[in-house]
Amino acid sequence: MKFFTPFRKKSPWVLHYNAGSCNGCDIEILASLxxxxxxxxxxxxxxxxxxxxxxxxxxxxxxxxSRERLVELYSQIPEPKVVVAVGSCTAxxxxxxxxxxxEDGIDRYIPVDxxxxxxxxxxxxxxxxxxxxxxxxxxxxxEIEKPFKLFGAIETIHNKLSxxxxxxxxxxxxxx
Amino acid sequence: MIWVWIALAPILGGLVYGGExxxxxRMQRRQGPPILQPFYDMFKLxxxxxxxxxxxxxxxxxxxxxxxxFSVAAIFLGWNLLYIIFLHLFAQLLxxxxxxxxxxxxxxxxxxxxxLMVVAYEPILILVAVGLYLVSGSFEVSQILKxxxxxxxxxxxxxxxxxxxxxxxxxxxxxxxEAHQEIVGGVEIEYSGxxxxxxxxxxxxxxxxxxxxxxxxxxxxxWLGALLVAGVFLLVNLVDNATARVRPAxxxxxxxxxxxxxxxxxxxxxxx
Ligand code: SF4
Numbered sequence: 275m276k277f278f279t280p281f282r283k284k285s286p287w288v289l290h291y292n293a294g295s296c297n298g299c300d301i302e303i304l305a306s307l308x309x310x311x312x313x314x315x316x317x318x319x320x321x322x323x324x325x326x327x328x329x330x331x332x333x334x335x336x337x338x339x340s341r342e343r344l345v346e347l348y349s350q351i352p353e354p355k356v357v358v359a360v361g362s363c364t365a366x367x368x369x370x371x372x373x374x375x376x377e378d379g380i381d382r383y384i385p386v387d388x389x390x391x392x393x394x395x396x397x398x399x400x401x402x403x404x405x406x407x408x409x410x411x412x413x414x415x416x417e418i419e420k421p422f423k424l425f426g427a428i429e430t431i432h433n434k435l436s437x438x439x440x441x442x443x444x445x446x447x448x449x450x
Numbered sequence: 451m452i453w454v455w456i457a458l459a460p461i462l463g464g465l466v467y468g469g470e471x472x473x474x475x476r477m478q479r480r481q482g483p484p485i486l487q488p489f490y491d492m493f494k495l496x497x498x499x500x501x502x503x504x505x506x507x508x509x510x511x512x513x514x515x516x517x518x519x520f521s522v523a524a525i526f527l528g529w530n531l532l533y534i535i536f537l538h539l540f541a542q543l544l545x546x547x548x549x550x551x552x553x554x555x556x557x558x559x560x561x562x563x564x565x566l567m568v569v570a571y572e573p574i575l576i577l578v579a580v581g582l583y584l585v586s587g588s589f590e591v592s593q594i595l596k597x598x599x600x601x602x603x604x605x606x607x608x609x610x611x612x613x614x615x616x617x618x619x620x621x622x623x624x625x626x627x628e629a630h631q632e633i634v635g636g637v638e639i640e641y642s643g644x645x646x647x648x649x650x651x652x653x654x655x656x657x658x659x660x661x662x663x664x665x666x667x668x669x670x671x672x673w674l675g676a677l678l679v680a681g682v683f684l685l686v687n688l689v690d691n692a693t694a695r696v697r698p699a700x701x702x703x704x705x706x707x708x709x710x711x712x713x714x715x716x717x718x719x720x721x722x
Contacts, residue, residue, distance in 0.1 A: 281493035314471075317487050325501055325642035328494070352499035352642050355515035416499055417636040437501065 279378045282328065283408035285317040288385035289316075289351065293344050293380060295334025296369075296392035299361035305360060313401060315384065316408075319409045324350035329407055330384075333372040336377040342443055345424040348384045349440040356407040356412040359386045360400060369393065384421045400418035454483035456523040463654025464488040466661075469689060488654070492647055500643030500705035503552045508645045515648040517541035520656045525662045530590030531579040534573075538659060541652075542568050549637035560636020563626045566698045570624075570705040575663070578715040581607040582666060584720050591666065598669030603676075606716035608667055610709040615682060617701070618660040621655075626698045633648040673699050 292300055296421055307313050321327050326348050345440070359380055362368035367378030381388060387410045390403040399422055418428060418435070426442040428435055455462075468485040477481020484490075495566035502508050542564065549561030550651065581604045583589050586597045601608060617624040628636055638649050664682050668675025 278493045279495035281490050282497060284490035285487065286493040287491075309478045309480045312475070312477065312482070314483050315481045317483050317490060320631070321635075323634045323639055325640065326635075326638075326646055328498070348502070352501050354498070418499075434502075 276441065279412060283412045285328045286404065286408055287319045287327045287328045288313075288331055288404075289347065290331045291333075291344065291347055292335040292438045293332055293340040294337030294370075294376065295361060295363060299333040299364070302365070302394050302397050303333065303400060305424075306400045311397045311401060313404065316403065316404065317351060322410050327351050328355055328411060329404065330355060330357045331360055332357065332380050333364055335367045335373075336380050336383055338444075339448050340375075340424045341377065341383060342441070343419045344380065345383055346441040348421055349437055353418060354411055354418045355419065356387045356414070358383055358388045358390065358403050358407050360390045360403070361395050361415060363392055365389040365391065381415075381422075381437065383423050387420060434448045445446065452526055454518075456526050457614050458578045459519065459526070459658055460520050460651045460654050461489075463658045464492075464651070465654075465681075466657045467630070467654050468705075468713075470683070473684075474691060475685065494686060495582065495647040495650065498643045500645060502645070503640045507548055507551045507640065510544050510551065511641060511645050511652075512647045514541050514548065515586055515655070517544060518652050518659070522655050522658050525591055525659070526594070528590060531582065531591055531594070532576070532591045533655055534591070535575050535579060539568065539572060544558075545637055545649075545652075552640045554640055556633050556635075557638045559633050559636055560628075560639065563633070563635055563651045563698050566702055567624075567626070570702045573704065574610050574614050574709050574713055577605060577710075578611050578663060580711070581717055584717065586669075594666055594669070596670055598671060598674075600667045600669050601674070603720060604667070606678055606712040610713040610716075611667075611708040611717040612682060612685070613705060615660055615664070615686050616689065618656055618703075618715075619686065620656075623647055623693040623696045624701050625690075625695055626701055632684060632695075679681065 290303055305311060307318070329349055330348060332344065359365050363370050365379050367376065370376045371378050379382070388403045388407045390399050392399055421441065424442050424444065426439040428434070428437060428440055465485070468488045468576050471487060472482045472485055472525050492526060518538060518541040523671040524534045524537060546561045546564050549557045549564060579589060582594050582600060585600055585603050586594045588594060616622065620628045628638070638646065641649055661683070664679050668678050
């Protein structure tokens with residue numbers, strides 16, 4: 275409903291996922307939630323639950339082990355949602371680029387709205403990125419957004435959309 | 451007039467919750483969210499897509515909210531205290547059922563813990579009702595509010611009630627039911643959008659519910675009641691900021707040994 279749309283940017287709830295990062299950016303995210311930078315003044319809650327989140331904060335290049343979970347979590351966030359890629363390695367692969375066990379950046383798997391540079395990204399930048407993400411969030415429609423890879427299907431069962439098979443598993447012996 | 455208050459109860463609770471978030475932030479030397487934050491959250495939740503696991507699961511949350519609202523209304527209307535406590539228990543059981551009705555393991559853990567919490571605080575609530583009955587001679591809230599002197603005759607019982615307030619409003623050290631990210635909200639985990647909103651609002655009602663028990667100890671003096679509520683509110687938040695979470699079994703043990711002993715001791719003193 276139009277009336278409620280302005281409130282999206284007043285209460286962004288955050289889901290933080292570590293897709294194989296070195297933990298540097300995770301610590302910066304925690305720092306920006308902690309008293310000094312105090313992200314909660316924007317109404318941010320670190321929910322840890324995809325079904326109640328609006329903003330998906332991802333750190334790390336996607337390792338082969340984490341990609342299924344990344345897409346699974348992404349599929350479970352109800353729209354409207356925004357993805358913020360925190361750190362250089364999340365955007366391009368960074369120091370991990372070209373390694374045998376990582377994908378170079380999460381935008382091979384899911385659409386990203388805001389990229390945060392820096393290795394590690396500073397808390398100020400993360401706050402800026404979240405505020406930027408809020409603008410994107412407000413402009414979004416409630417269309418279902420799909421991941422680029424590992425996307426299964428959105429089925430209609432009894433006139434209801436089912437997301438049960440939206441995220442699929444990696445083929446056991448696929449060469450990618 | 452009283453009906454207006456009943457209708458406004460969730461909003462009142464929301465203000466308390468918002469104020470509490472600001473207070474906690476100030477205690478940690480943060481700025482904290484705006485005081486109307488809970489309402490922003492509620493409006494935002496209305497604007498999200500809703501994922502439903504199955505219909506009864508979603509409806510149980512709605513039922514939980516309305517039964518809880520009914521029990522708060524019963525307090526405002528001055529009904530029987532035992533009746534109010536059991537209505538509240540019924541609301542809690544609906545939530546526990548909802549937790550068990552989905553396949554998520556975290557939801558089951560949440561339900562288990564919710565049950566343990568009920569087991570821990572329910573006897574104390576009933577003992578509080580009995581204590582108030584012994585002093586005032588009636589279980590009716592309206593009668594209880596007509597006499598006074600509870601604090602002088604039931605100080606230990608009040609201390610026992612103080613100990614279960616953190617369980618009800620889910621604060622440390624007894625916040626095992628939701629436990630932040632440890633069990634991802636427990637029973638709340640599978641809810642989203644509009645249906646999560648009902649759970650979110652029932653949290654506001656829990657505040658009203660448990661703090662009205664504190665208020666009852668003020669008796670006929672409204673000032674004393676309000677003062678008690680404000681003091682307990684501050685104390686609970688202070689303790690929340692200063693303590694770590696205990697394990698569920700420890701929680702039950704602490705409540706059953708310390709709080710129960712205090713309550714029984716006090717009641718025995720009044721009876722003899
Ligand atoms: S960007 Fe750098 S600091 Fe951040 S997670 Fe990647 S490697 Fe670590």
